[in-house]
Amino acid sequence: MGKKVLVTGATGFTGGHLAEELNKKGYIVRALVRSDKNIEKLRKLGIEIVFGDLLKKDTLPAAVEGIDTVYHIAAVFREQNVPHQYFFDVNVGGTKNLLEAARDASVRRFVHCSTVGVQGEIKNPPAKETDPYGPGDYYQQSKVEGEKLALKFFKENSMEGVVFRPVGIYGPGDTRFLKIFKFVNGGQFRMIGNGKVLYHLTFVKDLAAGIILCGEKPEAVGEIFTIGGNEYVPLTELIQLIAAALEVPVPRKRVLLWPVYLGAVICETLCYPLRIKPPLYRRRLDFFTKDRAFDISKAKRLLGYEPKVDLKTGLKITADWYRQNNLL
Numbered sequence: 001m002g003k004k005v006l007v008t009g010a011t012g013f014t015g016g017h018l019a020e021e022l023n024k025k026g027y028i029v030r031a032l033v034r035s036d037k038n039i040e041k042l043r044k045l046g047i048e049i050v051f052g053d054l055l056k057k058d059t060l061p062a063a064v065e066g067i068d069t070v071y072h073i074a075a076v077f078r079e080q081n082v083p084h085q086y087f088f089d090v091n092v093g094g095t096k097n098l099l100e101a102a103r104d105a106s107v108r109r110f111v112h113c114s115t116v117g118v119q120g121e122i123k124n125p126p127a128k129e130t131d132p133y134g135p136g137d138y139y140q141q142s143k144v145e146g147e148k149l150a151l152k153f154f155k156e157n158s159m160e161g162v163v164f165r166p167v168g169i170y171g172p173g174d175t176r177f178l179k180i181f182k183f184v185n186g187g188q189f190r191m192i193g194n195g196k197v198l199y200h201l202t203f204v205k206d207l208a209a210g211i212i213l214c215g216e217k218p219e220a221v222g223e224i225f226t227i228g229g230n231e232y233v234p235l236t237e238l239i240q241l242i243a244a245a246l247e248v249p250v251p252r253k254r255v256l257l258w259p260v261y262l263g264a265v266i267c268e269t270l271c272y273p274l275r276i277k278p279p280l281y282r283r284r285l286d287f288f289t290k291d292r293a294f295d296i297s298k299a300k301r302l303l304g305y306e307p308k309v310d311l312k313t314g315l316k317i318t319a320d321w322y323r324q325n326n327l328l
Contacts, residue, residue: 002025004028004066004067005068005069006029006064006069006070007019008031008071008072008098009075011038011039013173013176013204014073014166014204015074016173017171018071018073019042020045021205021209023047029045032054032074033052034052035051050063054090055094057097057101061101061105063101064102064104064105066105067102070109071113072110073211077139087139088138091146095149095150096149099153102159103157109160110160110162111211112163112164113164114165114224115165116167116168117135117136117139118144118147121290122290125232125291125292125293126200128298129225129295136286139283154222162215164299165224166207167227167292168228169201170202170203170315172317173204173321178322180242181246182328184239184251185328187248189239190253190254190255191254191255192255192256192285193256193289194254195254197289197291198232199232199287202228203229203317205308206227206307206308206309209308210299210305211227217303223302225302225303229314231310232294242319245315246328260285261282264280264284268282
């Protein structure tokens with residue numbers, strides 16, 4: 001019988017793929033969920049469902065009871081119509097609650113999902129895990145605090161702990177990059193700025209394999225790993241590859257950065273006090289303005305991690321999935 005593992009965030013994109021891959025490998029998978037929304041696929045796979053909330057500590061003991069390894073994927077990420085404090089409540093406070101519950105239940109290993117965003121804009125790409133923190137917004141700052149909390153907790157409680165930082169995640173089931181695919185497919189995409197920034201992606205199945213290695217390999221304990229694809233390319237080349245995957249002409253039109261940035265500031269100023277999701281916000285512009293390129297050699301060396309899906313193939317698989325699901 002396989003080991004019992006807990007996945008938080010299993011109704012989401014990354015957590016869902018992770019739970020599925022763990023299930024395929026013979027693990028007994030339990031998912032911590034807040035509601036019955038989007039749980040049918042998990043149930044069909046035979047994954048155990050436990051209802052709970054990271055912010056309600058008394059709901060967590062049932063989730064971690066009898067668990068060997070926790071994969072903590074759940075986080076507040078793209079929500080724009082919630083107070084900024086909520087990011088810290090979940091990404092820091094919720095992580096603390098789960099860590100304490102895991103310790104009390106004698107969980108052997110805890111794998112914590114951080115983000116490459118904790119390093120902010122990359123000054124000298126590709127960035128290594130040892131490069132300094134440089135969060136650029138409240139989400140990234142909350143993930144810095146969550147990562148630091150986890151690393152400190154592992155040390156103080158002699159828990160087998162691992163932190164991984166995923167690089168931009170895409171693949172079947174993703175909706176984060178859907179807008180870009182739709183704009184390129186419809187000929188509406190406009191490059192904001194010069195398009196020279198570097199962009200790095202990770203196919204979700206490769207990421208899931210890397211996360212599982214974080215839970216399996218003895219060499220992972222106490223370490224931080226960047227998990228990404230083999231390739232990073234200038235943004236202009238990425239758009240060319242997306243157009244090729246969609247079999248449409250490459251978009252050539254550009255717009256200046258500063259008017260769009262100003263518009264984002266105005267939208268945030270007007271919408272946030274009313275708890276309305278702004279149609280445009282500065283974090284969205286990071287895609288066009290900040291280098292995102294990372295060194296994954298540590299994960300290759302210590303974990304034996306090796307991405308199997310190249311960027312061209314992964315983008316084609318993703319584009320086909322969007323079409324098959326009538327999303328374009």
